[in-house]
Amino acid sequence: MMPESGLRPRKKDILEKAARLFLERGYKSTSVRDIAFATGIEASSLYSHFPSKESILELLCHECADRFNAAMDAILASAADNDLSRITRVLEFHIDTAFEDPMSGTVFSDEWKNLPEDKKVSYLEKKRNYENKFSTLLAALMDKGLIVKGDPTIKMNTLISSVRWLHHSKKKYTAEEKTAIKKEILDMLTLGLLIE
Amino acid sequence: MMPESGLRPRKKDILEKAARLFLERGYKSTSVRDIAFATGIEASSLYSHFPSKESILELLCHECADRFNAAMDAILASAADNDLSRITRVLEFHIDTAFEDPMSGTVFSDEWKNLPEDKKVSYLEKKRNYENKFSTLLAALMDKGLIVKGDPTIKMNTLISSVRWLHHSKKKYTAEEKTAIKKEILDMLTLGLLIE
DNA sequence: GCTCATGCCTAACGAATGTTCGTGCGGCAA
């Protein structure tokens, strides 16, 4: 999945197992012993790799926020895109992430609440930064008359939320199914439900 | 004296406080002592009203599922509606609920996972029942050529998810703001983002 | 061959959790 490749394999392993458990049961419902068992070691051995359970969540949260921001920056910087294709690519990124790395979406919208207060602040800064870029992009599109005018924040939140169900979807999809789902959601968000 | 809604006032009070805490912190992060403190009693006194913490969640979950199903049934049964206005009213119900009773949405999509296995089954049955009615309605609209054809389940999940952010929104809105937000989300979902 | 860090173990810790117990108090029915 995503943990940096500079990490020791065991550490990476723990992060992956923790991420999956946090996704399935939530942070609070996942005990240190659960993570250790999934990794195949004892609970106390975790502390050879991480100073605390919260530090695992912290690492996952910030890594995820950084990945979202990096993707957004890349899309915004790409000269190959006009504004309209930019928003499509942002949405595609959200959908792809939901498929390939479902933990990210959960972290991004839910589990960060379990961070200790100080770590929460710095995470929320990254999150707000991402959302600002998102809604600024929407506002620019409104100004150019490319999308329906309105409150960019409302539209942004609605767009981000709308793919949330994918994260928790247990079903395994084939590549073709993923493409089909992606297209359907994308069409729905851009063109709407109704036939005019 | 409270206008008795079936439940004793203290019991109703506990349920309300618990619902709010479950919404804000999540079920697992809310202790029995938290609920008791919010109600103004001791933890042990809770057990004069409920046999367990889980039973509080169970009651909230099933009550919520029943409310969603009742609303859906009312909309489907109403002769005053055509199919197209039905889907609008379903979406409006979701948005209204997110404003007026934010706990419901959280329960509906998240916190039910904390139910014990046997209670989970009966809850999921109600939820599946609701979702079936929802996607059947969408399928009917597709057949009549009123909405874009596709997978009703994908569309249903996307629609339901898209208002999830409202539940956790801390801001309190005026009635006018609520109406405006509702209209913007509704337009966005039905007409899409793009200007054709 | 010695050192030393690494990674894992067993054992145990204090704190917090959900819950039970015994009790007391006030109101209502007999």
Add this chain to the structure above:
DNA sequence: TTGCCGCACGAACATTCGTTAGGCATGAGC
């Protein structure tokens, strides 16, 4: 009055939680 019942209490319970301490094995570098 008597007795019961609903509701509340403080104390204590067993369990689980995150975490720490101390020790043992391994293997790389001198």
